[in-house]
Amino acid sequence: MIDRVLTAFNEAIFDTDRERALRVIREAEQEGIPPEDIVFKVVVPSIHIMMKSTSERRTPSIAQHFVAAQIASEVTETMVSRFARSPEIIGRVVIGTSVGDMHGLGKRIVSGCLKALMIEVIDLGLNVPAERFVDEAVAQNADVIGVSSMMVHTARGPSAALGVRKILKDRALERRIKLAVGGAPYRFDHDLYRTVGADAWAEDGIIAGTVISALIKEARQ
Numbered sequence: 261m262i263d264r265v266l267t268a269f270n271e272a273i274f275d276t277d278r279e280r281a282l283r284v285i286r287e288a289e290q291e292g293i294p295p296e297d298i299v300f301k302v303v304v305p306s307i308h309i310m311m312k313s314t315s316e317r318r319t320p321s322i323a324q325h326f327v328a329a330q331i332a333s334e335v336t337e338t339m340v341s342r343f344a345r346s347p348e349i350i351g352r353v354v355i356g357t358s359v360g361d362m363h364g365l366g367k368r369i370v371s372g373c374l375k376a377l378m379i380e381v382i383d384l385g386l387n388v389p390a391e392r393f394v395d396e397a398v399a400q401n402a403d404v405i406g407v408s409s410m411m412v413h414t415a416r417g418p419s420a421a422l423g424v425r426k427i428l429k430d431r432a433l434e435r436r437i438k439l440a441v442g443g444a445p446y447r448f449d450h451d452l453y454r455t456v457g458a459d460a461w462a463e464d465g466i467i468a469g470t471v472i473s474a475l476i477k478e479a480r481q
């Protein structure tokens with residue numbers, strides 16, 4: 261029965277049909293499928309299917325990413341509140357856009373994908389200075405800082421990832437807190453993430469899920 265639900269849910273998110281996806285989930289609940297199974301046997305596998313299709317270059321569109329991330333995040337949040345026991349969160353990420361950058365769509369998609377993978381996300385919003393990224397990461401005991409930058413100068417600027425890296429180094433936090441970046445400039449120049457001192461970058465929200473899960477493991481070793 262769960263396979264049928266996964267197939268129907270997956271088809272709905274690939275069709276960017278939010279209503280149909282939510283209906284599939286409602287019906288699954290009515291049939292008695294527990295919230296835990298809906299998250300771990302439907303939502304999380306559907307994100308993995310999208311990851312796989314991305315890596316096989318059957319690239320889903322921005323609309324598919326966006327809708328998948330939003331629905332996955334919405335369903336996960338609702339279901340998690342109904343879990344019999346609190347689920348194990350695999351890690352914590354502080355995310356925001358760099359100083360001067362008001363492009364927030366990509367960050368929202370990334371946040372949705374991470375939440376669906378049981379990663380807690382603290383979203384600092386737009387126009388976030390380097391110091392705030394680090395202060396919040398320390399205060400929230402985060403494993404990873406994610407800096408989203410859509411313009412070349414907001415990616416390369418001293419108060420973006422470069423600034424975060426410097427503060428992490430000055431405060432001897434580099435082993436404990438990892439730094440991930442993303443946004444259009446990193447797609448144009450695949451080595452830019454190294455130039456700005458990041459540990460990793462990701463081309464889209466789905467790949468961000470894989471990359472950030474790996475960084476969490478590294479930070480927790």
Ligand code: B12
Nearest residue numbers: 361362363364365366369406408411412441442443464465
């Ligand atoms: C939509 C858009 C806007 C909207 C933003 C609306 C919003 N609320 O977000 C508005 C109209 C406000 C806007 C304004 C401007 N924009 Co604009 N904008 C775009 C546009 C067309 C799409 C961006 C977008 O949303 N993409 C869709 C999302 C899903 O993709 P994404 O952001 O890349 O995110 C994915 C990945 O990058 C990755 N990712 C993103 N963040 C992160 C973070 C981490 C940690 C990880 C791991 C991964 C990751 O995962 C995401 C999800 O799949 C781009 C063009 C482009 N090709 O990107 C220009 C673009 C980014 N804008 C540009 C410019 C110049 C501007 C303005 C300066 C224009 C102006 N003269 O006013 C202003 C600047 C405003 C500011 N201070 O930020 C330029 C930047 C050029 C450059 N070389 O720096 C671009 C590239 C257009 C161009 N070709 O000229 N913009």
